[in-house]
Amino acid sequence: MSTSILKKLWNKLSTDYLCLLNQQEYCDVTIKVGTKSNFRVFKAHSLILRSRSQYFKNALSTCWNKKDDDGFFQVDLCGMNISEGVFDKVLIYIYGGCLPLDEIRPCEKLRLMVTADMLMMDEFIDYLEHNIIQTEKNYITKETNKLLLVSTQIPRCKKLLNVCQQLMLRNPITFIQSVEFLSVSREYIRELLEFKILGLDEVSIFDCIIRWGIHNTCEFNCDLNSMDDIIDLIKICSIDQFEALRSTIKDLVPFIRFFKFDPGFFNEKFGPFKKLIDHELYNQIIQYHKNPNFLSLQKIYPFRLNSTLISELHISTISSWIELPEDQRDLFSSPPIIKKFQDDNINFDSLPFEFDLIFRSQGKRISDSLWREKVHNQGPTLTIIKTVNQGIFGGYKSASWKEKKITKGKHNKIKKIECVDGGDGFIFQWSNNNSFDCVKIVCLKLQWINKHLDFDMFLGGSKMSLDFRFGKGLSVFNRESRHDKFEKGLMYAIEEVEIFKVLKKIS
Numbered sequence: 218m219s220t221s222i223l224k225k226l227w228n229k230l231s232t233d234y235l236c237l238l239n240q241q242e243y244c245d246v247t248i249k250v251g252t253k254s255n256f257r258v259f260k261a262h263s264l265i266l267r268s269r270s271q272y273f274k275n276a277l278s279t280c281w282n283k284k285d286d287d288g289f290f291q292v293d294l295c296g297m298n299i300s301e302g303v304f305d306k307v308l309i310y311i312y313g314g315c316l317p318l319d320e321i322r323p324c325e326k327l328r329l330m331v332t333a334d335m336l337m338m339d340e341f342i343d344y345l346e347h348n349i350i351q352t353e354k355n356y357i358t359k360e361t362n363k364l365l366l367v368s369t370q371i372p373r374c375k376k377l378l379n380v381c382q383q384l385m386l387r388n389p390i391t392f393i394q395s396v397e398f399l400s401v402s403r404e405y406i407r408e409l410l411e412f413k414i415l416g417l418d419e420v421s422i423f424d425c426i427i428r429w430g431i432h433n434t435c436e437f438n439c440d441l442n443s444m445d446d447i448i449d450l451i452k453i454c455s456i457d458q459f460e461a462l463r464s465t466i467k468d469l470v471p472f473i474r475f476f477k478f479d480p481g482f483f484n485e486k487f488g489p490f491k492k493l494i495d496h497e498l499y500n501q502i503i504q505y506h507k508n509p510n511f512l513s514l515q516k517i518y519p520f521r522l523n524s525t526l527i528s529e530l531h532i533s534t535i536s537s538w539i540e541l542p543e544d545q546r547d548l549f550s551s552p553p554i555i556k557k558f559q560d561d562n563i564n565f566d567s568l569p570f571e572f573d574l575i576f577r578s579q580g581k582r583i584s585d586s587l588w589r590e591k592v593h594n595q596g597p598t599l600t601i602i603k604t605v606n607q608g609i610f611g612g613y614k615s616a617s618w619k620e621k622k623i624t625k626g627k628h629n630k631i632k633k634i635e636c637v638d639g640g641d642g643f644i645f646q647w648s649n650n651n652s653f654d655c656v657k658i659v660c661l662k663l664q665w666i667n668k669h670l671d672f673d674m675f676l677g678g679s680k681m682s683l684d685f686r687f688g689k690g691l692s693v694f695n696r697e698s699r700h701d702k703f704e705k706g707l708m709y710a711i712e713e714v715e716i717f718k719v720l721k722k723i724s
Contacts, residue, residue, distance in 0.1 A: 271337035323356040393425040410472035430466040576716040604709040612676035616640025639669030
């Protein structure tokens with residue numbers, strides 16, 4: 218039987234079932250939807266409801282529900298925060314097997330998915346999730362926090378959760394400071410705190426955990442936005458309130474990396490919170506901030522960089538290269554082998570720069586418009602490029618990527634192209650072994666660049682360069698054969714690109 222015939226038969230079956238719903242013949246169920254004081258009664262068929270929803274199968278079982286004098290089962294959905302319009306569409310899907318989703322706003326699709334979860338309609342959840350991911354990309358980008366909250370509450374929405382999570386990780390501070398974060402489950406917060414790549418300083422993480430704790434502790438009746446307000450509240454709260462807060466967040470506190478706090482904050486402002494942690498741990502943190510070589514009995518975790526490609530060890534090494542005076546670069550000619558010391562030797566003050574992720578692309582061609590939007594005019598940047606089976610390449614440039622100013626003359630012909638200062642810096646290659654847990658990082662090649670050429674998606678000078686302007690490939694050029702630092706004219710497949718804005722810390 219051909220596909221077209223099957224489609225016609227399916228459409229006819231769907232239409233017949235929808236007619237059965239609209240005509241309400243042989244209905245034996247009434248369903249209240251709305252609030253206790255303002256509701257609408259829907260009529261439906263118990264046999265169809267049972268076959269399409271596990272919730273209705275349970276609610277309409279003979280041991281749960283008896284028919285009234287008029288021969289109807291009664292189901293009360295009041296108080297479940299389901300609107301009449303949403304439930305009307307749920308019934309259309311139950312009877313007709315599909316919905317014209319292109320006519321439904323994305324926010325309503327989200328409400329439909331929440332309702333489908335409450336009514337235990339797994340097939341409907343999958344249908345909506347797939348549609349939202351495929352057709353509502355702009356909405357997902359704009360309302361990432363809202364969608365992330367919903368997808369954490371629906372266990373079946375793994376794909377949507379992954380999409381939203383990837384977007385959130387590009388700028389996680391906007392999520393943890395949002396209203397939605399306060400309603401996220403404890404389990405999901407624990408998952409976040411276990412991330413190596415959360416990309417936030419520990420003070421910001423501690424701040425959001427305290428705010429979440431206050432919001433979810435019934436002894437407090439307020440939401441606070443600033444750390445100073447939180448500190449003032451903790452100073453004046455009662456013993457019972459403090460103990461209730463400690464109970465709320467006790468299983469989250471062990472995931473906070475106190476050893477990576479800004480020492481200034483810990484020494485000056487952490488005092489009111491010190492009873493949240495073990496007394497011995499508090500004393501060890503104080504000792505560590507006074508002396509980074511202090512051997513703590515506690516496990517010290519690394520900084521949470523927002524990167525899937527590099528660790529704090531890479532960042533520490535790159536920082537040393539950035540700070541290296543120009544007159545010492547000749548002494549730094551041979552590729553160094555960077556041995557991995559204990560993570561606790563890299564503390565807050567050891568890193569003179571902050572590295573903020575501004576762009577990430579996973580194996581896709583980078584569009585010119587997206588590049589200009591995310592990367593232009595950001596100041597000094599660090600670029601990390603992971604290739605397929607060939608390790609990691611990258612580079613640092615001290616000046617912004619900028620758009621060239623083009624002057625046009627008669628007949629729209631280009632008259633002048635303004636030169637842009639590409640800044641100085643370096644390019645490098647690491648070995649394939651780029652695991653966070655490796656014993657050492659082997660830097661195979663390092664080349665200082667006196668002046669980067671002013672092209673987008675291009676690092677290096679006229680003699681040696683990394684070029685990732687075209688498609689998914691990285692071109693590595695060495696135009697001086699006497700140099701043995703980079704291979705000549707090779708093309709590598711790109712797996713992922715990350716670009717960081719490099720900011721000098723203010724002492």
